[in-house]
Amino acid sequence: MKFQNINTFLLVLAGISVTGLIFLGYSSTSLRYKEKRFCLNPDGKVVPVTPWLSPIVWEGTFDPLLIDSIYRQQNITIATTVFALGKYTQFLKDFLESAEQNYFVGFRVHYYLFTDQPEQVPEVKLGEERQLTVLKVPSSNRWQEITLRRMEKLEKLIESRLVNEADYVFSLDVDTKFYGRWGAESLGRLIGVIHPGYYQTAREQFPYERRPESQAFIPYAEGDYYYGGAVIGGLVKDVYEAAKTCREQLDIDAAKSIEAAWQEESHLNKYFLYNKPSKVLSPEYLWQDFKPHTNEVKIIRFSQVIKNYAAVRPNP
Numbered sequence: 001m002k003f004q005n006i007n008t009f010l011l012v013l014a015g016i017s018v019t020g021l022i023f024l025g026y027s028s029t030s031l032r033y034k035e036k037r038f039c040l041n042p043d044g045k046v047v048p049v050t051p052w053l054s055p056i057v058w059e060g061t062f063d064p065l066l067i068d069s070i071y072r073q074q075n076i077t078i079a080t081t082v083f084a085l086g087k088y089t090q091f092l093k094d095f096l097e098s099a100e101q102n103y104f105v106g107f108r109v110h111y112y113l114f115t116d117q118p119e120q121v122p123e124v125k126l127g128e129e130r131q132l133t134v135l136k137v138p139s140s141n142r143w144q145e146i147t148l149r150r151m152e153k154l155e156k157l158i159e160s161r162l163v164n165e166a167d168y169v170f171s172l173d174v175d176t177k178f179y180g181r182w183g184a185e186s187l188g189r190l191i192g193v194i195h196p197g198y199y200q201t202a203r204e205q206f207p208y209e210r211r212p213e214s215q216a217f218i219p220y221a222e223g224d225y226y227y228g229g230a231v232i233g234g235l236v237k238d239v240y241e242a243a244k245t246c247r248e249q250l251d252i253d254a255a256k257s258i259e260a261a262w263q264e265e266s267h268l269n270k271y272f273l274y275n276k277p278s279k280v281l282s283p284e285y286l287w288q289d290f291k292p293h294t295n296e297v298k299i300i301r302f303s304q305v306i307k308n309y310a311a312v313r314p315n316p
């Protein structure tokens with residue numbers, strides 16, 4: 001084909017590009033969103049269900065005694081992984097003691113505690129049918145490495161042990177404390193928690209990874225919730241898929257020397273975008289001690305303690 005002049009050529013090129021973009025827009029697999037906020041109604045009331053019909057667990061939406069008694073009949077074991085490396089061993093005592101008071105009381109709970117200093121693990125008296133296994137792991141001088149490597153450790157622990165030893169598994173941050181009941185209402189196939197810093201925030205302001213080069217990339221037009229990396233849970237098999245996928249995506253990024261904005265939390269948000277949690281925990285299940293109380297959050301069950309980042313982390 002021979003063009004009369006350069007203008008005709010540019011016109012044709014522009015036409016082809018626009019047609020291509022329209023085609024891409026309609027044929028891509030991206031999710032379609034109308035709303036920008038999914039936690040609170042315009043009147044400020046909490047929303048108890050996601051747009052894909054998973055419950056959001058808020059105080060008042062469940063009967064604690066009934067729900068515990070339903071799950072207790074199933075004779076389940078709940079594995080709970082927690083990491084305490086470097087100076088984070090100082091958080092273990094409060095974490096474990098407050099968990100014994102509030103976390104799945106009356107259930108069989110097996111803590112798997114990963115640490116580089118087993119001698120620093122405090123003696124905590126555990127309730128009946130509750131058990132703690134200490135697993136030694138190498139130290140690291142980068143906190144980012146410690147937090148993102150949790151996915152790989154979780155994946156391998158499920159492969160080697162949890163498939164035979166547990167029904168459900170939760171992976172929890174250790175710089176935390178339980179202040180209220182956390183029971184069987186939190187159980188389900190795949191569980192995420194809404195980050196307390198972003199439940200009132202519009203999607204565009206979520207701190208998702210925004211660079212397309214990263215496997216954790218989420219475009220501005222997508223996303224429902226910003227999930228906290230401090231809690232992931234569910235059936236052993238479903239948490240395995242999540243941890244394995246996040247680990248694979250982290251490895252791809254690492255090979256390209258890209259570290260997502262919030263390490264494994266960014267990859268978890270990407271995973272949950274396309275593999276929706278079957279139940280979502282409200283910020284009652286992940287608060288921050290420094291945050292003032294708000295009307296929506298009637299009870300704080302689990303909260304990040306205040307920490308001096310410079311004093312506890314191995315690097316800035």
Ligand SMILES: CC(=O)N[C@H]1[C@@H](OP(=O)(O)OP(=O)(O)OC[C@H]2O[C@@H](n3ccc(=O)[nH]c3=O)[C@H](O)[C@@H]2O)O[C@H](CO)[C@H](O)[C@@H]1O
Pocket residue numbers: 082083084085086087088143146147172173174175195227228229230231262263264265286304312313314
């Ligand atoms: C509330 C919440 O959702 N927190 C997430 C957030 O920041 P955080 O400030 O909560 O991250 P963090 O410093 O608590 O690190 C996450 C976890 O890694 C472990 N750890 C970390 C450093 C160290 O020196 N030793 C050690 O054991 C420990 O179990 C800790 O709880 O973003 C992180 C990734 O950037 C993780 O996704 C956290 O879960």
Ligand SMILES: [Mn+2]
Pocket residue numbers: 173174175230304
């Ligand atoms: Mn933390």
